[in-house]
Amino acid sequence: MKSIKNIARAALVTGTVVAALTVVGLEFHGGGGLTVDKAALEKTSAQQLAQDIAHLPTVKCDGGLKGEVGATQKCEVGAGDGVWLPYTATVTAVEGSNVTFHIKEDDHPSSVPGGSN
Template sequence: MAKVRLSAAAWGLSAVAAGTLVVGCSVSVNTGHAKPKILKDKLGDTVATRLAATTGQPKPDVTCPEDLVGEAGTTTRCTLTTGDGSTLGVTVTVTSVDGDNVNFHIKADETATPAAN
């Protein structure tokens, strides 16, 4: 099945809206680990799913460089990559931890970085 990809400009505009809207959203992920954390692949997938749901756009390609440790205030920066190679940063911040549930906010940057030529 072919994936529909938005241009950097379209995602940039969507991300601005997402950044505004997603800031107020919390996501709970049950990690099932003794020390709560969200594995980087699961985190990228969860962030992509939330951005798609918030913007009404297809699920983007989001990668995160590290696992997110479940401790309030912990942050990581993930990267949304568009079909043309442009990127958009996404900040993920843990807001609270309840047992194995890690709650976090996501906020997309306002502008994309163009693909290298």
């Protein structure tokens, strides 16, 4: 069975947490506060999950990630053969305009993008 563990190049912190990722240089947008936009969340996640940085996996997130500790966003990474592995990105720290988040594999893979919702 495929899992995020099998496609991640990073060492696992625990059985299901892949890595702590930091996105830097974010800005406050209007009254909405600090946010990791969807594209930055997907790109940062894909880079961390890649076995080969020249061949990034396809990552799809439901939206951006609010820059406050405890905020979450649902995402999926393509594992090939039509299998999508759902995971959750959770903010663990915010320092200035730097947001650090962990990604953790969810329980059930999906056969279509967006199918784990």
